[in-house]
Amino acid sequence: MxxxxxxxxxxxxxxxxxxxxxxxxxxxxxxxxxxxxxRRGSSDRIDLLLDPGTWAPLDEAMVAKDVLGFRDDEDYATRLVSYRKRSGLTDAVQTGLGEIMGTKIALGVMDFRFMGGSMGSVVGEKITRLVEHATRLELPLVIVCSSGGARMQEGTLSLMQMAKVSAALDVHQIQKGLLYIPILTNPTTGGITASFGMLGDIAMAEPMAYIAFAGGRVIQQTLRKKLPENFQTAEYCFEHGLVDLIVPGSLLRSALSDIFDLYAAAPIKRKASSGGFAPC
Structure with missing residues (x-):
């Protein structure tokens, strides 16, 4: 070939x-x-989603450090350098502002090519800053998830990012009443599924995407039961209420644009008398 x-x-x-x-x-x-x-790279996804010429990246220079001195087959610092050269990225997510059919949004796109899209301190910090930026500017927030979960080379520091991003989303969604849409792509697993991947107002997924927390074999061996054939697919998650929409990549832009228009015309959250926001 x-x-x-x-x-x-x-x-x-x-x-x-x-x-x-x-x-x-x-x-x-x-x-x-x-x-x-x-699978596709984060830059390809940005081009797919955004209006041409509207992408304005944030926090591009942020890079991870090997604070634990972690080593397995090779040390973490060397591995980071290798993935940066191979992918052309500084870490496993790109964040920034852009427009979808004229609507300005905050966008984060994870990239599986960089250490399996794993979330370490840089990924968590960039996404948290993106959420806070979207909140300040009162923008809809979209995060394209593609990840194997938390980054083991950063230990507890990587696990802390789950709570940090979730706390920022609480302000964005609950306190300020702003829209957040995660797009679950193949694969979305582990700590991403256990945090911001499942916290959206509307959860979207690509067809046949693998969406899970623990792996199917682990679950099957623990329960000692045969799992359904389509277990941990986007379609299975949709049938059981974990995903709201399954949208092919070719229709994603128009689907998001329709949601933004509906949300602007008939918001599902209103300002409460206390000065915060509450469900209608």
Missing amino acids: IKGLWDVCDACGAMLYARSDDDTGIPNRICHECGYHL
Whole structure:
């Protein structure tokens, strides 16, 4: 197989021609045989979602430090340098402001290519600052989740980020009555699912995305029961109320724009007499 010319669908095994002039199939990272969404980088997702020329990144220079002196096969500091060179990113999330069909939003996009999209202190801090920025400017907030969970090389520091982001979202959503939409892509697992991935006013997901906390094999061995065939998929989560909408990548921009328009016209939260916001 010529590298860069062909790709293989992880779901159905179809051979996908990677070069095309139209906007269908593999250029959108969508299998034309089964509709499975292949993984894509954060920059590609930003281009997919935002109006051209509107992206204004935040906190680009923030980088992680090896405060624990962690080492497994190689030390954490060396691994960080390697992933920065390989991905062209400083860490596993890009944050910034942009517009979707004319509506200004705050956007965070996680990138699985950087250490499996794991959340360490930099990812948590960048997302927290993004939430706070959106709150100050009274903007809708969208976070595209793609992660294996907390970053083990940072120990408790990585676990702290779950509570920190969740606290910032509490101010954004509950106290200020502002909109937050997580988009769960393949995969969204671990500490992301246990925190901001499941805290949205409306939770969206890509078709067939793997969404979980613990792995299926761990659950099956613990319960000693056979799990459903589509367990921990976006479709299973939708059937059981964990996801509100399943939207193909090609329709994501228009779906988000419609939600923003509906929210602006008929907000689901109103200002309470105490000066905060409360559900209608």
